[in-house]
Amino acid sequence: MTTYSIDVTLSQTKKEKPQSDQLQFGKVFTDHMFIMDYTEGQGWHDARIVPYQPITLDPASMIFHYGQSVFEGLKAYVTKKEQVLLFRPDENFKRLNKSNDRLCIPHVDENLALEALKQLIKIDREWIPTAEGTSLYIRPFVIATEPYLGVAPSDRYQFIIILSPVGSYYKEGIAPVKIAVESEFVRAVAGGTGTAKTGGNYASSLKAQQLSDSKGYSQVLWLDGVERKYIEEVGSMNIFFKIDGEVVTPSVNGSILEGITRKSIIELLKHWDMPVTERRISMEEIKQAYSEGKLEEAFGTGTAAVISPIGELFWNNEKMVINDGNTGEVSQKLYDTLTGIQNGTVEDPFGWAVEVE
Incomplete structure (x- = not known):
């Protein structure tokens, strides 16, 4: 060695x-x-x-x-x-x-x-x-x-x-947060620096974040920079939705940061034999799933917050309250398991935890 x-x-x-x-x-x-x-x-x-x-x-x-x-x-x-x-x-x-x-x-x-x-x-x-x-x-x-x-x-x-x-990244902790969908500003485009963790990406996000803060929202949800219709990621997190029993997340497309918590969540869900798919997701699809009562959960994932349930999405001047504003079953199970592995209280079958000896 x-x-x-x-x-x-x-x-x-x-x-x-x-x-x-x-x-x-x-x-x-x-x-x-x-x-x-x-x-x-x-x-x-x-x-x-x-x-x-x-x-x-x-x-x-x-x-x-x-x-x-x-x-x-x-x-x-x-x-x-x-x-x-x-x-x-x-x-x-x-x-x-x-x-x-x-x-x-x-x-x-x-x-x-x-x-x-x-x-x-x-x-x-x-x-x-x-x-x-x-x-x-x-x-x-x-x-x-x-x-x-x-x-x-x-x-x-x-x-x-x-x-x-x-302490907790959000003052709400594991309690659901409110997210505003950003339709004016753009975080990144394919070929840009969206896949890199670089300061400029965050500096350019501050204006939209400032505006969402003033309206009582914790973060913004970014849409793609070309058509402004496909979901990318939340300000400091990747995003997942549970739609009619299936967990879906935007596929990595050249403008989305490849989150390590995101990767771990996908691996955990597959380990549990829960259906999980990486693909393009439009806001129209989310709105339709919500209208049909099929949008069961939404949550963000990242190092800072680990799992952050989303209780409300604001898009096109309309509020979508998800799971009655409560933390969903899958969100809670993922949070408990991931933090348990991190804290050494839950078995780690993947070898993710590395001891500092």
Whole structure:
């Protein structure tokens, strides 16, 4: 097994840790961070764990001007047996490199990234909250750091991992959320960067999100960027519908992010011999299924929220209240199973949980 050289500098002062019942999402960060540099001709170098601190960049660093960056999101959990578990971290670092590919960023060694993450978590282990619904959120990201005002791939980068103890992503928790279907703005198109996890995708979504917030909706549901009729994904989640006993989700089409939770849900449903299909789904089909009483459930999936039941869809000035605004049976079973695997309370027949030893 390859041994990676990672320098460690421990913090001399420890931050005060928040109470579990006061945790918000992504507001507080642990005592340490991982950093590695890339220089053209030298490759990735100087892997190190250091005290959490600001980073200093030249004002001309290309990240500020051309947005060359990618990121990931995953979580660590503490089990009742005091084990620390990660959920499918190999899939996250594999997807990071897919995003790197699209943004012309050099690949990161996935094994080194996982080893660095494990070492970082071991150092900041006491930051992992243990209350129900809490976890340690992990944010790996890469930014272009070359100071150059030219439209070209950077020749310098930093790969950084930071950690944040978190509560529920939505204040509603597992309770159903309200979603507004977005008909004016577009998230992505095939051939664009929709399949990459890059900051620009989220920046361009903020206007629609701001407008939906003002109307009392938690997220927006994006439609395709060409015909504006086919469902793509929710702001921070992939989406599933249960229609007349069958679970359906939009097929990956070149503009939808390939969610790891999405992939896990499909594999779980197949494991349970429940009918699940990936295909094109139009809003008209959803409206018709709703009108006929066949739209039984809808839910979003993602690392941050895991499973987020959808209690209401707002489209064409009409509200569709799904399952009387309650969490559906399949949504609840998926949530219980997935979080159970993540927390070590449910058997993991897939080998998804990776222990930090």
